[in-house]
Amino acid sequence: MGQPDGGWFDDTPPVVTGSSPADRATNVSSKKVTIRFNEFIRLDDAANKVVVSPPQIEAPDIKASGKKIEVILRDSLIKDVTYTIDFSDAISDNxxxxxxxxxxxSFSTGERIDTFEVSGTMLDASNLEPVKGILVGLYDELSDTVFRHKPLLRVSRTDSRGRFVIKGVASGKYQAYALQDADANYYYSQKSEMLAFSRRIFEPSAKPDIRQDTIWRDSLHIDSISRTEYIHFYPDDITLLAFTVPQTDRYLIKTERLDANRISLFFTYGNEEMPELRGLNFNSDNAFVIEASEKKDTIHYWLKDTALINRDTLEIELKYLSTDSTGTLVMRTDTIEALPKVSFAKRQKQIEMDFEKWHKEQEKLKKKDLPYDTVMPQKNLEMRINVPSSMAPDNNIYITSPTPLAKIDTTGIHLYSMIDSVWYRSRFEIIRDTAGMRTYILRAEWRPEVEYSIETDSMAFEDIYGLVSRPTKNGVRVMGNDNFSTLGLEVSGAATDTAAIIVQLLNSADAVQKEAKVMDGTADFFYIQPGIYYLRAFIDRNGNGRWDTGDYDKGEQPEEMFYYGKSVECKAKWDVTLSWALRDVPLTEQKPSAITKQKPDKERKQRNRNAERARSMGITYTKGL
Structure with missing residues (x-):
């Protein structure tokens, strides 16, 4: 005895039984499309998966109901144009x-249906990652400025592999573009929009071809080989490189005074001309020490006078360059009130509480007849000296101050090296790090397998408030050459022999570990920690030492980026030598899958639950019976 289990599962996908207007109909004037199916269906994520072409400025209504899908176009129909509604894999049975x-x-408002297709791949120009969900389209107007004022002619969206197929294309000459369309106008109108453009002009074509499918019984035996005739559309190899133009419009984002002694300004973009600050309720002449970021988009004004630090409200007239509605930098004047996060009264209360706590501790020591202090010691300047227990010979020591320094007494800083169990003085220099005003680099000739001691006397560092550092002592051992690997590269494939190429050594997270410039066709990396690495290189077109994006208005593509297609294993004591021809492998196949972050979506496949049920019952299942 048992219970009926409901019989065989429905493992067949929906089938279109008809549509109105008919699929591939011509001379259509209706803006309502109804597609009927043989069973109840569902429509998954229509807003992102369903693409109507030509693009619709006013979004169409797309909904599934029972055994049908209805699409209502809100835009006026264009004469003599083929319309396509690409549902991708959004349709399934309920x-x-x-x-x-x-x-x-598809349908046409004219006498014929255009059937050409063009396809390709979209990559992020900076790292060759596939770009998912970006709009890709065509223009038949071959103007260098069309992308600025005219919607794309036909569109598609990229899948998780960065692949796209644009359908319903008429014969003619075209150029391909792409856009992360923030305002849904289908042309490039905002600097914040990711875009891609190609100056390649192509004409779509098609020819018969044969696709071979092999079904394997196991890894050694073939069950069957089938060959299917189909129409192969060209071009199918369009490669677009997407980038975002750097934000150069300058606006003041915010001002803040998190600490009582510092007023901070944050801009969207830097400028060599620094803002002007004038105190309205205080004398601002020589009142600040200015600290600017490397790009000058973040500026800190450190108050030097304690009396000003103790004031809760500082009224300031601020003059700075800002971008107006025409994109021109103009001088703007604002009035701001700089209020600290913690008021003076609360800070004083905290000082009193700290003193009371210290006093109680000293009273306890006094009662126990132990040494105690009668004057509360002044706080020290807490310098942060980044000294690892061991380091490579090509590294350096970084020293950071919490506040701007007034002076560094280099006579109070000592570097010793141990040779034959005897400590010797070693030469060094301290320079300011260009990336931060309060960070300094201690550089020396670090010798392999030598132990060093970095020692600072009291008062070696003094900040603008008179706080001085305490004595410190830090040891570090420089690792020997046998702990590292060396990598040498022979690089070829640049457009010209004089092109500047910069090679970057990457870890498994696609993060840069080291850089080397190609000189006379070679790039060398020394002192590499053992591990698995990857390589990429870019053509440094303007010679500034960093990768730069493109500019549509100037017709400039982003600087070319390449990936070495395999991982590189570096072991201790190994000298690895590789040859790398940058252009031998297509860009779409260069980046190793191990460090590609944009993984393909899981493919939706038909379920074969009946076959599994039949096996469990010991019978043979034939689909459709």
Missing amino acids: NENNPMGNYTY
Whole structure:
């Protein structure tokens, strides 16, 4: 005895039984499309998966109801144009969620249906990552400025592999573009929009081809080989490199005074001309020590006078360059009130509480007849000296101060090296790090397998408030050459022999570990920690030492980026030598999958639950019976 289990599962996907207007109909004037199916269906994520072409400025209404899908176009129909509604893999049956597969419906407002297709791949120009969900389109107007004022002619969206297929293309000459369309106008109108453009002009074409499918019984035996005729559309190898133009419009984002002794300004973009600050309720002449970031988009004004630090409200007239509505930098004047996060009264209360705590501790020591202090010691300047227990010979020591320094007494800083169990003085220099005003680099000739001691006397560092540092002592051992690997590269494939190429050594997270400039066709990396690495290189077109994006208005593509297609294993004591021809492998195949962050989505496949059920019952299942 038992209970009925409901019989065989429905493992067949939905089938289109008809549509109005008919699929591939011509001379259509209706803006309502109804597609009917043989069973109840569902439509998954229509807003992102369903693409109507030509693009619709006013979003169409797309909904599934029972056994049909209705699409209502809100824009006026264009004369003599083929319309395509690409559903991708959004359609499945309602009960078992069997995917229908990629489905495209089309009609024409003219006498003919355009059937050409063009396809390709979209990559992020900075790291060759596939770009998912970006709009890709065509123009038949071959102007260098069309992308600025005219919507794309036909569109598609990229999948998780960065692949795109633009359907319903008429014969003619085209150029391809891409856009992360923030304002849904289908052309490039905002600097914040990721874009791509190509000056390649192509004409779509098609020819018969044969696709071979092999079904393997196991890893050694083939069950069957089938060959299917199909129409192969060209071009199918369009590669677009997407980038975002750097934000150069300058606006004041915010001002803040988190600490009582510092007023901070944050801009969207830096400028060599520094803002002007004038105190309205205090004398601002010589009142600040100015600290600016490397790009000068963040500026800190350190108050030097304690009396000003103790004031809760500082009224300031601020003059700075800002971008107006025409994109021009103009001088702007604002009035700000700089209020600290913690008021003077609360800070004083905290000081009193700290003193009371210290006093109680000294009273306890006094009662126990132990040494105690009668004067509360002044706080020290807490310098942060970044000294690892061991380091490579090509590294350095970084010293950071919490506040701007007034002076550094280099006679109070000592570097010793141990040779034959005897400590010797070693030469060094201290320079300011260009990336931060309060960070300094201690550089020396670090010798392999030598132990060093970095020692500072009291008062070696003094900040603008008179706080001085305490004595410190830090030891570090420089690792020997046998702990490292060396990598030598022979690089070829640049456009010209004089092109500047910078090679970057990457870890498994695609993060840069080291850089080397190609000199006379070679790039060398020394003192590499054992591990698995990857390589990329870019053509430093302007010679500034960093990768730069493109500019559509100037017709400039981003600087070319390349990836070495394999991982590189570096072991201790190994000298690794590789040859790398940058252009031998297409860009779409260069980046190793191990460090590609944009992984392909799991493919929706038809479920074969009946076959599994039949096996469990010991019978043979034939689909459709």
